[in-house]
Amino acid sequence: MTRAGQEYIESLRDGREIWLDGELVKDVTTHPAFRNTVRSIAGLYDMTHDPAFRDVLTVQPEGADARIHRAYAIPRSHEDLVARRKAFKTWSEASYGFLGRSPDYMASGIAGFAALPGVFAGAEFDGTANLDAYYRRMSQGDLYQSFTLANPQADRTKAASEQERDDLYIRVVKELDGGIVVRGAKMIGTAAIFGNEIIVGTIEPLPAKDADYALSFSVPLDTPGLKFISRTSYEAAARTVFDNPLSSRFDENDSMLICEDVFVPWENVLVYRDVEASFKQWWVTPAYWNFVHQAATRFWTKLEFLVGLGILIAKANGTYELPPVQIQIGRLMGWLNMAKSMLLAAEASYEAVPGGDGAVQINKEIASAHRFMAADVYPKVLQEIKTLAGGGLIQLPASGLDLRHPVIGDLVAKYVRSPGAGPEKRIKLFKLAWDALGSEFAGRHEQYERFYHGAPHIYLPSMVRDGSPDLCERLAQSCLDGYELADEPAGFAA
Template identity: 75%
Template sequence: MTRTGAHYLESLRDGRQVWLDGELVKDVTRHPAFRNTARSIADLYDLTTDSAAAKVLLTQDGIHRAYSIPRTYDDLVARRKAFKTWSEASFGYLGRSPDYMAAGIAGFSAVPGVFATSTFDGTANLEAYYKRMSTGNLYQAFTITNPQIDRTKPAAEQEEDDLFVRVVKELDGGVVVRGAKMIGTGAVFGDEVIVGTIEPLGPGDAEYALSFSVPIDTPGLKFISRTSYEAGARSVFDNPLSSRFDENDALLVCDDVFVPWERVLVYRDVKASLLQWWGTAAFPNFVHQAATRFWTKLEFLSGLAILIAKPNNVYDLPPVRNQIGRILGWLHQARSMVLAAEAAYEAVPGGEGVQINLEIASAHRAMAGEIYPKIVQELKLLAGGGLIQLPASGMDLRHPELGGLVAKYIRSPGHSAEQRMKLLKLAWDALGSEFASRHEQYERFYHGAPHVYHPMIVMHTDTNALENLVGTCMAGYELPDTPGLPA
């Protein structure tokens, strides 16, 4: 049976330990810091029950296309269309929607040999894991980044031995782990959380070299939430994005968590713990989903730019057209990279199926992080002081004394005060609110820091071909023997 939004929401009422402002949240589906976002994610699942959307979102076997392993170019396009359908439902603001990590799991399954090591053979567990997640259409959350403690030292040389998640005990039925992982984006809304390490580990870090997926309500798992922008929203009218699409970020703390062996994918293998992410199709699959979502987000911001310019009658002014053209240029750049990466698809190295072009996927990481702040800046310049001089609440329009004043001074030609306020409240939430600031920082580091992804662009690029092109040019001429004569 296809999973519905109601089924999803019910699954969240499992006693998971989510902490916010020193409070243990008993039910994320009802708490004012999480309930609207949980409902937005539930809406994604409801789309899979809509006959028209289901044709795009689901395979003939009834699983989400994000879980499928593409075999052809057409399969990549079909998967992208599914990514696009879900991303449009949140206007690109749910960065870690369930299809993100679903694509990662499909990437693992495309290269199962990575999980067969001398210390642990996780291939059978991987097969069961893929089946469990895909057939249940489950939401896989993840925490794969170590806390920022001392970045000059490997995991085993930190001040304390449990600052990062590590094995502290091995039992007949599994292992006991202790430590923390950061940036659990959307983790409080997941069905399971996969814990691993995306950064390289040192030769002495075997105790930290593991990967496993367990239910969110597993005893000993604690999720410590950052400030909730949803909780701070005055209303959907005043904060239309942060009130509905604050996917949250949480610190995961493992307090002597028991992990059964059948839930373990990688164990005590430093190389495999890294290759799980970079030696399978997981990374290009991540970028395929993320790049499609980013394209959608830029469509939204481009539309916002046009709607900001029109009410003030400046849309046709050459300087404004210049600004909007610049924004649209970035939009088409983002879109073109997705289409190009699909068209230049390649076989999954050492595995099965195909993936988007790795060179373009790597370049997209840099492009997205660099242009997003520029787009936000252009929109802020376009909106000007209108973003600042807004009534505290849309309900001021209903006030018996203030309503007439607001209606008179906030309007613009052809647009009522309510229409204009609705637009500018949306713009502020996208550009200037705390929610907006988080998204700008988030897009900058969506796939890592520049000092990480720039060298990886070099690694994934056929630099020999570039050198050979220059070499061909240089081979076409020589220093002449006599000055003034051609070579």
Template identity: 60%
Template sequence: MTRSGQDYLEALRDGREIWLDGARVKDVTTHPGFRSAAASFAHLHDLAADPAHRAVLRTADGVHRAAAVPRSYEDLVARRRAYKRWAEAGFGFLGRSPDYMASAAAGFAALPAALTGEHHDGAGPALALHRRIAEDDLFCAFTLTDPAGSAPGDDLRVRAVAERDDGIVVRGAKTVGTGVVFADEVLVGTIEPLAPDDTEHALSFSVPVDTPGLRLISRTAYAQGARSVFDRPLSARYDENDALLVCDDVFVPWERVLSYRDPATTAAMWWRTPAYLHAAHQSATRFWTKLEFLTGLAILIARSNGTDTLPAVAQATGRLLGMVAQAKAFVLAAEADWEPVDEGRGGVRPGQEISFAQRIMAGELYPRALQDVKLLAGGALIQLPASGHDLDHPELGPLVRQYVRGGGAPDAHTAPEERIKLLKLAWDALGSEFAGRHEHYERFYQGAPHVYLTMQTWAGGADDCEALARACLDGYDLGTAR
């Protein structure tokens, strides 16, 4: 089924339990804190349904390319082009768009046997999840992070509290549910390895967001504080939100349980299947797109300031363009370094070593890119009219137009309205609360540094590096002639 944006919005009106600022949200499609982001996700569905974009976004069978199991290098390239088209629609700021989990689900489907555990066979539920996403164009989000800290005897983590013939009853919480308030389903689980004896928390399942007992407590909705798109062009439209997910005796049918009471299987669904690497391919493409946006913003600011030809500014722009090239190179290299899944029976996956390394690059590069753009913008970012409507004020308007304009030669000055529009966009990307969330988000997008830096040591390449250094050592000794 090819869903339109309107189909998607109608599906969100299902009575899901979402809380914001102490009040229950009746309808995310009309609430001021959520409606604009819902419309942005709807736009992605409209793009996928548009014949003009069909060849890029869908396979010949009509499935979104993210949900199709890639069988070749060419399929990976086609996937990346689809990721890029959607990422550009949100300028890289929709970090968990529907193609993220669609890619992961295709990874489950590529090697479903990895989800067959000692206590539960999750292969069937994993394949069913993939079918729902692929055939019904569903938006599946996920939440995998446990709440920090527990009082003695008080387990905050999601676990099963009862077993029934037809399923399990779960209780507990997960945090940082990015995009869950806008999703059709949510995958609840864990991605970090559990202790072999921690069977109680070895649990993964996917349920509709309107499942009884499932509650979402939203963080501040940045869109609600954005007075207009002109004043907050990113916050007002692309705040995908993060929420605390609380399960209050939620019933989960067995056919929706992907792993159960098996730490090995709970980890294998991400690390033995290509699920994580497929999702990382999407996120790396989005990150590349986001850096393109920031660099383009820097170029526009320098031109508006009349400083774009100064050597120091040209060097700063070159450094940003170099960052874009680095981000692009990681994507293309991971594709070219593709590896077979299950000896080819599960298709192919992007190269693991390079995909893992991209996490290190992205987490370190994004704050540097922001810093460089801020330096190019200078103090103009913090001296802007409170509202773009000041331009229309009978008394303030003439003053604003006189004193807020670009640099350079008088005949090259940026018009006041365009100058303010550009700098407000820049502030929203660089200095607003929305921007602060994104800087922190990119630092931890692929997990905590202590986790992914450690994982890099077993991603591949260490033996080759050691062998090369050893070859040099073995090539001489005390008796070697000069």
């Protein structure tokens, strides 16, 4: 049975240790830096009980006695992939694509682990029974899984064990009868503080000497010794929903995770001191490709929203029909359709998960290309809409409430206006646009879209390694092989 919003909210009142601006946050659900976003996420859970969305968002797997979120179900056909995408789309539209790590993101990854449990059967540690219990706990309890994989950005030329301190990255420091003790940090956990459990893992390949870092475990957020250091809260900085409509409600937060000698019971450990399994967990199970499926759907929604903003801005400025503006809108629509068609193509040319007992995943080659495309296109989309908007993004009163001011209200109303639209409508639109395109919240989103699936120096070479460069080379070579200088009849006279 999926949870209702209120149940989710209550589950966060567990004494988790979150730090913001030197303050220990007592209750994430009521703190002004986080409470609206908690409510936005709670709204997603409520949607799973709404008759209008229930069948899109949830499914009752064969043999199960309750419905689970579709993201937790293992897809076994093209129809299943389409049904998952419709669930992703429905949730992503509720935040206009700005909640990147809504609960369905990591739920998809967990379904990916469960599709290939054999990966967790290491030579020294067999995590398959733990994985099975974990999958049941998360999917049947409808829990929100946060995660952190990337290590702190210290010296990127050195392996984990070669860093200035060997407990900079999370590693096992002690083995006890009942479990392990871990110490160290992970760089960024997006939405981590809004979850019920946090999973720690390592997505990059590790050398054998770094076995102490080759771990994966999931623990509740109130586990003693877990500390989350939050970045600046854009929600706290927002004046009102009218002035900052996105950052006031969809600031999913990013925090650094620090483990200060955290005890992890064995039953919560999925991978232990196993460099092969810690890598395969993400790359050989469908987990990563399931992430991309969710993320590509959300990206489609986000582009739809941004293109819509571009159109409204052009109409508000009376420029929409101008031929050069139509070219700009056409370019935006082209990017949007590219994102959508890549997603649909990745589903249509789905692949069987090797050894996955009938499980399927989206096409990996197209999914890789989407990851590259999205990171490349997102800044261009922002740029194009900023060009459409001009100074209107800045010619805004600090607050919409200025319209009610006894001295300046009428002046603002007179000079901030669009053809056919009153001042309030214009201010409302351009404030939304600034929040999406130019605010600190918007800047964070640009960095998110560029990096959340890894850095280009990792994913671009992987497209060469895992793609078909030989086919391209062969075609070019076959052209070269089709003619020779010796075949040319004419030459120069001696």
